[in-house]
Amino acid sequence: MRFITKVVFFMFVSVVVAFAKPTIYILATGGTIAGSGSGALDTSYTSGTVTVDKLIAAVPEINKIATIKGEQISNIGSQEMNNEVWFKLANRVNELLTSGKADGVVITHGTDTMEETAYFLNLVVKSDKPIVMVGAMRSSSSLSADGPLNIFNAVNVAINKETAGKGVVVTMNDEIHAAREVTKTNTTGVETFKSPNAGKIGTVFYGNVKYYMSPVRKHTVNSAFDITKIKELPRVDIIYSHSNDNPDFANIAIKNGAKGIISAGMGNGNPFPTVIEVLGEGVKKGVVVVRDSRVGSGETTLNGEVDDTKYGFLASDNLNAQKARVLLMLALTQTNDKAKIQEFFYTH
Numbered sequence: 001m002r003f004i005t006k007v008v009f010f011m012f013v014s015v016v017v018a019f020a021k022p023t024i025y026i027l028a029t030g031g032t033i034a035g036s037g038s039g040a041l042d043t044s045y046t047s048g049t050v051t052v053d054k055l056i057a058a059v060p061e062i063n064k065i066a067t068i069k070g071e072q073i074s075n076i077g078s079q080e081m082n083n084e085v086w087f088k089l090a091n092r093v094n095e096l097l098t099s100g101k102a103d104g105v106v107i108t109h110g111t112d113t114m115e116e117t118a119y120f121l122n123l124v125v126k127s128d129k130p131i132v133m134v135g136a137m138r139s140s141s142s143l144s145a146d147g148p149l150n151i152f153n154a155v156n157v158a159i160n161k162e163t164a165g166k167g168v169v170v171t172m173n174d175e176i177h178a179a180r181e182v183t184k185t186n187t188t189g190v191e192t193f194k195s196p197n198a199g200k201i202g203t204v205f206y207g208n209v210k211y212y213m214s215p216v217r218k219h220t221v222n223s224a225f226d227i228t229k230i231k232e233l234p235r236v237d238i239i240y241s242h243s244n245d246n247p248d249f250a251n252i253a254i255k256n257g258a259k260g261i262i263s264a265g266m267g268n269g270n271p272f273p274t275v276i277e278v279l280g281e282g283v284k285k286g287v288v289v290v291r292d293s294r295v296g297s298g299e300t301t302l303n304g305e306v307d308d309t310k311y312g313f314l315a316s317d318n319l320n321a322q323k324a325r326v327l328l329m330l331a332l333t334q335t336n337d338k339a340k341i342q343e344f345f346y347t348h
């Protein structure tokens with residue numbers, strides 16, 4: 001090829017690459033975003049009835065900004081979320097991003113357990129590329145359904161260069177939250193997702209993305225965990241505390257083979273006295289017990305009102321109980337060493 005021909009060819013390729021649309025995979029798992037009822041004002045509906053093709057078809061605007069591909073991972077209410085779907089989803093996200101097939105992924109998901117799935121993926125997927133989770137509080141047949149705009153915003157977050165390196169993010173109701181921090185705080189309102197300890201990291205207004213903060217705890221490429229190396233998760237139970245409590249649930253968890261227990265204690269993670277004793281007996285039998293709190297924000301501190309050193313308990317830092325459970329399950333796939341597990345809670 002003559003020099004001038006080569007230059008023109010190179011310029012042509014550069015222009016094509018510069019204007020090529022990013023490829024975004026929408027992986028659908030179910031939830032209210034894919035739910036439907038019998039009428040626009042019907043408060044009863046069934047989650048996970050609408051397929052991924054229909055979710056995509058409801059938002060034609062996304063095709064102008066990205067090459068969209070859809071896949072159905074599951075179609076369930078996220079109260080049915082389980083390890084099998086988690087592994088399928090995490091492996092697929094990992095494969096799409098590391099193989100270069102996708103520039104980013106959007107995962108549609110029910111809101112009930114979105115925070116658990118988000119934190120799980122945040123800890124096990126090995127990619128810097130955007131991973132965006134999205135849901136809806138109103139079903140697809142509802143008046144003012146929030147799903148379509150949430151999906152439009154999620155795709156915009158997924159194609160935004162600044163989303164790279166932030167781990168898994170959750171976007172709903174014009175806000176962007178980090179996976180470690182976000183939690184569902186309202187049973188029915190569209191403003192349900194909050195990050196009580198850290199605040200939202202960004203906003204997305206009709207597709208206009210703005211970031212104000214970045215997560216600093218270890219995630220994705222820097223996390224200690226890797227989905228390709230994990231085949232199953234151990235049983236970890238959560239035990240919720242209350243006044244005039246009794247240790248029956250703690251006894252049953254230990255007897256039935258829990259490898260770990262998250263104690264959602266009162267205040268700064270205080271279980272009822274008789275429960276403390278049973279949990280302490282559990283530790284002697286090899287169960288890893290992490291004290292957490294039922295409060296919903298703030299840190300659970302070591303050796304506050306409970307003598308953790310004497311009982312051998314760990315503390316959850318400021319993870320809520322459902323996320324502490326995710327981290328403890330992953331930690332137990334690597335070690336039973338309590339010091340190492342406590343370190344995971346301080347770094348992830």
Ligand code: ASP
Pocket residue numbers: 030031032033047076077078079109110111112113135136137
């Ligand atoms: N139960 C539904 C789910 O989590 C609620 C929702 O998606 O908003 O699948």
